[in-house]
Amino acid sequence: MDALSWFTDWFAAEDSEVARWVLQRGVAALFFVAFLSSLNQFPALLGERGLLPVPEYLEGFHRLRRPSLFRFRYSDRLFRLFCAAGLAVSALLVLGVPQLCPWWVPLLAFLLLWGLYMSIVNVGQTFYGFGWEMLLLEAGFTVAFLGSDQVPPPTPILILTVWLVFRLEFGAGMIKIRGGDEWRDLTALFYHHETQPMPGPLSRQFHLLPKWMHRCEAAGNHVAQLAVPFFLFFPQPIGSIAAALVILTQLWLVLSGNFAWLNWSAIVLAFAAVGDRALHSVVPFIPEDLGWDRPRTTAWPASGDWVAWAWVVVVLAASVLLVVLSWWPLRNLFAKRQLMNAAFNRWALVNAYGAFGSVTKIRVEIVVEGTLDTVPAEDAEWREYRFKGKPGEPDRVPRQWAPYHLRLDWLMWFLPLRTVHEEWFYAFLMKLLAADPATLKLLREDPFDGERPRWVRARSALYEFSTREEFRETHHRWVITPLRELIRPIGLRDE
Structure with missing residues (x-):
């Protein structure tokens, strides 16, 4: 040959x-x-x-x-x-x-x-x-x-x-x-x-x-x-x-x-x-x-x-x-300081990949709430915004979304690991105050049905999967423990 x-x-x-x-x-x-x-x-x-x-x-x-x-x-x-x-x-x-x-x-x-x-x-x-x-x-x-x-x-x-x-x-x-x-x-x-x-x-x-x-x-x-x-x-x-x-x-x-x-x-x-x-x-x-x-x-x-x-x-x-x-x-x-998910050229060709080099031990969720009350006191009627993929209600079964990508929900997971004081998150809160229709479509549930809230805030909560015994008693899949307020109530200036 x-x-x-x-x-x-x-x-x-x-x-x-x-x-x-x-x-x-x-x-x-x-x-x-x-x-x-x-x-x-x-x-x-x-x-x-x-x-x-x-x-x-x-x-x-x-x-x-x-x-x-x-x-x-x-x-x-x-x-x-x-x-x-x-x-x-x-x-x-x-x-x-x-x-x-x-x-x-x-x-x-x-x-x-x-x-x-x-x-x-x-x-x-x-x-x-x-x-x-x-x-x-x-x-x-x-x-x-x-x-x-x-x-x-x-x-x-x-x-x-x-x-x-x-x-x-x-x-x-x-x-x-x-x-x-x-x-x-x-x-x-x-x-x-x-x-x-x-x-x-x-x-x-x-x-x-x-x-x-x-x-x-x-x-x-x-x-x-x-x-x-x-x-x-x-x-x-x-x-x-x-x-x-x-x-x-x-x-x-x-x-x-x-x-x-x-x-x-x-x-x-x-x-x-x-x-x-x-x-x-x-x-x-x-x-x-x-x-x-x-x-x-x-x-x-x-x-x-x-x-x-x-x-x-x-x-x-x-x-x-x-x-x-x-x-x-x-x-x-084989580098000592291996890069994860890195591109070495501007065309995104032949990249480095890798994920979860360390695993988070606890799950902290950012809970976003709004109220129609004039005074944003703790005893005001705070209503929670519900996301499509991010855990929310204790009895809700998480949905299968992959391969579809919910970008907002994913970034919400990163907030407790970094800081809630990110530009996009404050912009998100301002869109909620304005009841922006395009932003609300990214959510599963708007608790105000399109009405503008007077105030919004962000707090943290610990989420843990319930045990089999806890589920038999409460039918809750998540055990939720409120933690603290991360962003105090903010409102629009014209309110």
Whole structure:
């Protein structure tokens, strides 16, 4: 076999048709959720009249550091146009329409999603400061080069997608080992299910598991994140087995909490290591040989097929770029001061990932209340604003929201860990005083039915999952202990 034949045989990953199918449609579906989440929340949070208005932010915007199509002009109407385009393109990719066309059509479709969403993230400020934003951008750029049904899945891109999963899993594992003692002594899950940012409907049941099972959870997490990722690079069927372990552990996290599209991203991306034949051995109704059916002789592409060779050149150029950019996150993985959820370039490509290096031991919630009384005394009738995902009433079952992302609720979780005296939170309180309709739509319940309260305040409360005995007596899932007033009653000057 000559060198050209060896290269073309290696380049064409004909045992990865299922992997490409899942990667392209899965990442596109996550983009759809991200654009939908932004469309429903961004204008109220960051729009022209939002809590942190983008037009004001753009006044100090350095266009060379944060690329965005909004850098010259922002309007809510333009933003909605971007989201509509993102939703339409991602829906077409989920349906597989661009994949029926030449290879450059899905390439351009994914790059358009990447560019549109990066434009949103880079003006999103604290409301878009989550690691899964970078993860989605990197995933979108990488799978853009998987091609269409007219060309075979390219091996370099599949390897680089596995490298992305490795950084995501191994980076998170290293953060934990270097983090709090609770991960090293296997007690982290004694607290995590109760104190995580947004519990799900089964989180209380997970929290009430015996402590020996929580230790097994923590030990299993270390194995899944520190050992299994290396086997993703192994030949089949080992790579597929490792991918299955990643998927199973991520599904466990999906059941136990709400982490936007983080876990679903890992599940989708892990399919890069899955082989068609290995999958067929487990799921027999999937054909054993799903290789692309382009007629060929001994090598692909043929020497005169310049369109196919252009595809090879584009894939190799993108691969070289991603390999070069990998130096910084690779070095970070083994650095003494490992960075968590960090980008090393302004395009959000080849990033560092990781989360929950330490686990919060108690759950403190910020309770926001308002009153119609003239005097905001303690005996006034204070009514609580209810959030969609943040814990509130003691008897309410937490809802499953992931992969949808409730940005306001997530930032409310961070307030007790930082400070309530943040610009966006005071802006939020002022919007409540004005009974701003767009802001109130972010909430589950407005206790004043659109009427303007005279005063609002913020206080803290300790939230703990009830034991089984407590639940039988009270039917409450949360035991709530009021703590203290954090922001004294504030009102509008014209009241």
